[in-house]
Amino acid sequence: xxxxxxxxxxxxxxxxxxxxxxxxxxxxxxxxxxxxxxxxxxxxxxxxxxxxxxxxxxxxxxxxxxxxxxxxxxxxxxxxxxxxxxxxxxxxxxxxxxxxxxxxxxxxxxxxxxxxxxxxxxxxxxxxxxxxxxxxxxxxxxxxxxxxxxxxxxxxxxxxxxxxxxxxxxxxxxxxxxxxxxxxxxxxxxxxxxxxxxxxxxxxxxxxxxxxxxxxxxxxxxxxxxxxxxxxxxxxxxxxxxxxxxxxxxxxxxxxxxxxxxxxxxxxxxxxxxxxx
Amino acid sequence: xxxxxxxxxxxxxxxxxxxxxxxxxxxxxxxxxxxxxxxxxxxxxxxxxxxxxxxxxxxxxxxxxxxxxxxxxxxxxxxxxxxxxxxxxxxxxxxxxxxxxxxxxxxxxxxxxxxxxxxxxxxxxxxxxxxxxxxxxxxxxxxxxxxxxxxxxxxxxxxxxxxxxxxxxxxxxxxxxxxxxxxxxxxxxxxxxxxxxxxxxxxxxxxxxxxxxxxxxxxxxxxxxxxxxxxxxxxxxxxxxxxxxxxxxxxxxxxxxxxxxxxxxxxxxxxxxxxxxxxxxx
Numbered sequence: 001x002x003x004x005x006x007x008x009x010x011x012x013x014x015x016x017x018x019x020x021x022x023x024x025x026x027x028x029x030x031x032x033x034x035x036x037x038x039x040x041x042x043x044x045x046x047x048x049x050x051x052x053x054x055x056x057x058x059x060x061x062x063x064x065x066x067x068x069x070x071x072x073x074x075x076x077x078x079x080x081x082x083x084x085x086x087x088x089x090x091x092x093x094x095x096x097x098x099x100x101x102x103x104x105x106x107x108x109x110x111x112x113x114x115x116x117x118x119x120x121x122x123x124x125x126x127x128x129x130x131x132x133x134x135x136x137x138x139x140x141x142x143x144x145x146x147x148x149x150x151x152x153x154x155x156x157x158x159x160x161x162x163x164x165x166x167x168x169x170x171x172x173x174x175x176x177x178x179x180x181x182x183x184x185x186x187x188x189x190x191x192x193x194x195x196x197x198x199x200x201x202x203x204x205x206x207x208x209x210x211x212x213x214x215x216x217x218x219x220x221x222x223x224x225x226x227x228x229x230x231x232x233x234x235x236x237x238x239x240x241x242x243x244x245x246x247x248x249x250x251x252x253x254x255x256x257x258x259x260x261x262x263x264x265x266x267x268x269x270x271x272x273x274x275x276x277x
Numbered sequence: 278x279x280x281x282x283x284x285x286x287x288x289x290x291x292x293x294x295x296x297x298x299x300x301x302x303x304x305x306x307x308x309x310x311x312x313x314x315x316x317x318x319x320x321x322x323x324x325x326x327x328x329x330x331x332x333x334x335x336x337x338x339x340x341x342x343x344x345x346x347x348x349x350x351x352x353x354x355x356x357x358x359x360x361x362x363x364x365x366x367x368x369x370x371x372x373x374x375x376x377x378x379x380x381x382x383x384x385x386x387x388x389x390x391x392x393x394x395x396x397x398x399x400x401x402x403x404x405x406x407x408x409x410x411x412x413x414x415x416x417x418x419x420x421x422x423x424x425x426x427x428x429x430x431x432x433x434x435x436x437x438x439x440x441x442x443x444x445x446x447x448x449x450x451x452x453x454x455x456x457x458x459x460x461x462x463x464x465x466x467x468x469x470x471x472x473x474x475x476x477x478x479x480x481x482x483x484x485x486x487x488x489x490x491x492x493x494x495x496x497x498x499x500x501x502x503x504x505x506x507x508x509x510x511x512x513x514x515x516x517x518x519x520x521x522x523x524x525x526x527x528x529x530x531x532x533x534x535x536x537x538x539x540x541x542x543x544x545x546x547x548x549x550x551x552x553x554x555x556x557x558x559x
Contacts, residue, residue, distance in 0.1 A: 072449070074452045074453065090455070093453075097450070105317075110502065114503075118439070118450060119450075121454055122454035122456070
């Protein structure tokens with residue numbers, strides 16, 4: 001009996017690939033999250049349409065990671081609900097969550113291709129080993145993010161930018177439609193960040209929806225369709241210039257952010273940055 | 278040449294040495310295979326605690342079963358699975374740090390085991406066997422049982438290779454791939470528990486953690502992919518078992534301890550060479 005249940009759990013996928021049209025890809029309604037007595041998120045509601053790129057910004061401890069994990073179905077909110085194409089996240093295989101780099105054991109004895117192949121496991125099912133088709137998909141995913149030459153490299157030999165590319169390739173191998181990225185730019189130099197942004201641009205053209213937590217307000221403003229300003233509560237959500245206003249930023253960051261007027265524009269300086277959140 | 282051959286063949290004229298050798302190689306290899314997960318997941322302390330907390334179960338099996346090996350094995354197995362799932366549950370929540378909670382329980386269980394065994398008249402000998410193993414006392418029945426369980430464990434690890442890999446490397450990915458994560462985690466704990474019980478007769482409770490961890494740690498230093506790490510770990514363990522057992526035969530020292538010591542020397546040599554050559558991991 002337990003085995004039958006297990007089998008059912010692992011083979012529920014056909015139903016889940018057929019996504020009803022018309023439903024938004026992400027619908028978060030009145031989500032709150034409490035750990036013991038600490039409030040991580042309070043009464044957060046918003047909707048994301050297919051193909052959008054959303055930047056989630058806010059100070060450390062604003063609940064950005066928690067929100068992404070709730071959407072991925074990894075955490076269950078204390079109250080409220082998340083719908084992916086109209087259904088709970090638990091049944092969906094189309095969601096990829098890319099962890100913060102410091103959450104990963106980079107000394108694990110794996111090659112880049114091994115990690116990307118993990119994205120196929122959900123589609124393979126129990127008791128099956130990767131076939132030629134899986135390896136072809138992995139190779140194509142690596143080519144798409146421009147690291148096909150690193151396929152056999154141990155993961156501990158990767159640079160920060162290559163690590164992010166590997167995880168994006170894994171999401172591609174997973175055939176993800178919703179990509180959740182937790183601070184992918186933290187600790188990357190400018191060229192590496194630009195490289196990732198370029199890949200995200202390609203993904204958008206393929207219709208992949210992206211929710212990305214970041215500390216970089218300027219990038220949020222220049223590369224994303226909408227910005228979600230978060231500090232446990234949802235402060236503002238909309239097009240960048242409507243959201244990144246002095247009032248809203250002050251409400252989100254309090255004293256941690258200074259707004260300096262330069263040549264008629266407001267420039268945000270500071271934010272204590274970078275780990276956690 | 279003839280002399281070397283004599284050294285190798287001489288112990289094999291005794292049936293107990295042949296059985297001991299087979300048992301040591303199989304248990305060593307099995308522990309080393311399962312041990313790769315113990316090392317990669319940072320569960321060495323769990324393995325140690327698990328091995329020790331079996332002692333009261335073994336003691337009960339010993340007292341109630343009148344010295345029968347089957348009773349000993351059955352009680353050990355039951356206790357080990359209970360202890361593994363118990364420790365697993367303990368580590369998932371609660372206010373005490375995981376290692377504190379495990380420390381309290383495993384010392385307590387160990388004490389209970391010693392108290393129980395001390396009610397027997399042949400207390401000292403029995404306790405020594407449980408603590409440090411009795412590989413030269415392995416019988417044919419023991420070997421058959423060992424073979425069956427070792428085969429089962431290897432089959433499960435091969436079948437669920439990719440699932441165990443994902444829950445170990447990236448548990449969050451396992452959840453988003455909608456794998457039954459908790460189930461595989463418990464299965465892995467049970468596999469470790471069964472391995473520990475199966476290996477008890479070779480090295481005993483006290484040295485068990487070394488069988489799980491040491492060859493796998495050496496292989497970890499030398500390999501860059503998990504299948505290679507597993508293969509090398511098993512090979513090193515088998516080698517240590519053979520060398521250790523021969524050493525114990527000729528030097529007249531405790532066999533389980535000699536096997537563990539050999540594996541330790543191999544690890545230290547590899548680590549030392551790496552430091553000397555200035556390379557960390559291949």
